[in-house]
Amino acid sequence: MTSKIPVSAPASAESAPTSIFDPQLMWTTIGAFALIFLGAFETLAVTTIMPTISRDLNGQSLYSVAFSSTLAASVIGMVLAGRWSDRTGPARPLIAAVGVFTVGLLFAGAAVSMEMFIVGRFLQGLGSGALIVALYVVVARLYPSVLHPKIFGLFASAWVLPSLIGPPLAGVIAEQVSWHWVFFGVVFLVAAAAGAILPAVRVLLRQPVLVAERVSGRGAVVWSLVAALAVVGISLGGEREGVFAWPLALGAFVIAIIALRPLLPAGTLTFRRGLPATIVLRGMIAAAFFSTEVYLPYLLNERYGLPPWLAGLILTVGAVSWAAGSALQGRLDVRIPHEKVMVAGALMLSLGIATQFFTAYFSLSVWIAAAGWLVAGAGMGISFPRISTLVLAHSSARDQGFNSAALSISDAAGGGIAIAFGGLVFAAVGGLENGAGFVAALAFASVLAVAAVPIATRVRVKAL
Template sequence: MTSSTPVGTPTSPIPIPSTIFSPQVMWTTIGAFSLIFLGAFETLAVTTIMPTISRDLDGESLYSVAFSSTLAASVIGMVLAGQWSDRTGPAKPLIAAMAVFTVGLLVAGFAGTMGVFIIGRFLQGLGSGALIVALYVVVARLYPAVLHPKIFGLFASAWVLPSLIGPPLAGVVAEQISWHWVFFGVVFLVIAAGAAILPAVRVLLDQPVTVGEKSSGKRAVVWAVLAAVAIVAISLGGESEGAFAWPLAIAALVIAIIALRPLLPAGSLTLRRGLPTTIVLRGVFAAAFFSTEVYLPYLLNERYGLPAWAAGLILTVGAVSWATGSALQGRLPESVSHSHVVVVGSLLLSVGIATQFVTAYFMLSLWIAAAGWLIAGAGMGITFPRLSTLVLSHSSSRDQGFNSAALSISDAAGGAVAIAFGGLVFAAVGGLVNGAGFVAALGLAAVLAVASIPVALRVRTR
């Protein structure tokens, strides 16, 4: 699966770029950043306007399906793009991903019923999942390894501006014009971003094609579909009430693990050093951070009495800190190893999330919660780009797509599973009664964060 062949050195005859904005890759950088930015904007915008959409389309009963269908589709898109990229290179899957994502936006924008809207959301998930994997392989093919921390740091920062402007802008458009135009407007921007990345597509199409080490048979797609269904079932179990909630979630988790096994590098479930552990660590980080993010504004609103807009500001604190950490890790000297950065990131994440647990338990000052989330965001910021860089360093042109897909799948699955079980724990101890639900859910997140430390110590730089 892995190879000693170094990646990051372009195989095309163009000169090797010295920065991510060198003339050879400048428009690739701009286009890739724009595509990730638009994906982030669309995710945050839809979250903001979904109550309006569900009321307008009389689809309140399908509210959660509009989100879970996107997640399920993204897992399938990741696998398909990974296989396709390993077979032919990333150019064709990148074009296809942009096309499917655009069609999904149009279907959702024109939707007159909730069923049609969910189809649009499914296509958006399929396209966005494929898009991120294809872009990872583009980075591997066109950027030298020394620039990988910088370009992945830039990708991480693409989520910050949408977190600041996405929700309010989407809300204004939905109220003053129509929620349909939230989707139509993104279509034009995707076309512009695609035009920016077109020169890279031409270069990639001229590169020699290698046969991927992973088979492109239908079995992987079947496993991806099964994993996606299981992840959605875990989420539904986390949202359901009654005696069957825990059995449903646990059974779905077992199925998900079985289905994910062939989609991840060999040795992932046993934390084999190197690539397998790197992939798993991404999922653990996502699980700890995003399960905390779900309950932190809720805690500040319910227990501290902050209005929703003020409670949500703490997420902005985390987003800005994440972007700052991403930028700083890109400026570290090459003598600082990726594995050392990852360990420091896990320590910061653990301190930051443990602070939220302690804050909820003792009802400490809001400033302590904000400081803790600042630390947690910094941990995510310095670690996520380095994990992406490490995965490419363990990959060859034959398995860049498979490994990039595995990284993204671990990310998505880790977050979804932790959020679902956080919901089960929250409800099991009484929910809002005396704030016990917040303590339990944030305690689970803190355990996951601390668990990332021994996992990070097993990450090995090639």
């Protein structure tokens, strides 16, 4: 929609930095890297220790809700941050996002019931969703377009260090101290990261303003809330026993799709070539990858008897190869069509996830699962940063917030819906009783990964 709302003007070409570590960008780069680093740590840590938390809080029946509620809440945060950023610039939504994320950490750390823990996870999702959109707009406003592939590559590499230490460290803390400190300890680090990015906030607040061409209306916030509730509804439907489980989940899914339509560019849900296909591809590969990642440590812990810290190491494997794939895509010749890069990433993801399905079905070696996850992570690394770069290339200063929010919404909604249906499938075939739950959930993720391949062929963008 058109609205005469001010947004920040981009920096002039004469003063444009030539490196993401130039003096005028150094602390912004460090602060943004640190915030994404901590978000990655929490994601990997919670995935690793979630079996322990669910047993301690007697919340096994809400296992998938603890994940899907976080992703669903992030949709609301993304819409709010996108609208707010297009109105006033990204500085204020960035500050608010850090505050809400911190409150969520405190709530989750203090949880004495699964319901309270889910509230904390919901607030974390709300804050992290707003945070990623605000940071995307910070990149668009402060970094020249030639530096976008490098800064997004750095964002991807922010997953490397937490992936190396996060899962095993979280497992050790949960076993030797308490899982509560996995959340409490991060609070202090978030405060330090926020301090590093404060100089960028001051710069953004001083920037001149333009007239925004497209700002999401208040109705978008309502639709985001409906979409979030629908995603959680899918999970809750899956937790119900009896003949009504699937109808409830499918009904919630239809509502989610209806609510998402106005939050995404026209043509996204019909896979229109160009920007719409690029955004929906992000959602599909996120759906396949994250719905697999949720059950891998669970599988290794329950079926193979590995302790949480050791089961979490498989997430490290995927995150390291993700970072390697991100570095590789940044060095690929620009003459290689984007469609080929995206198809290659989708094919690698399909192969890696299919390996997890076969591991669960045939009780294959843990080493085979690790090798497959290495391939899946590389596929994500090739795809994710390139998609982020392409979406900003399609955007002007007048719609950076909307398009960045749409990209992140597709990512979060795709993952949240897939995790919710994965939980439904897991429970439908018996869950942990006969081990078939893991096979079914991973088969579902494999289908999603394969479905992303033809969508990848529809990505067509302007030259960068």
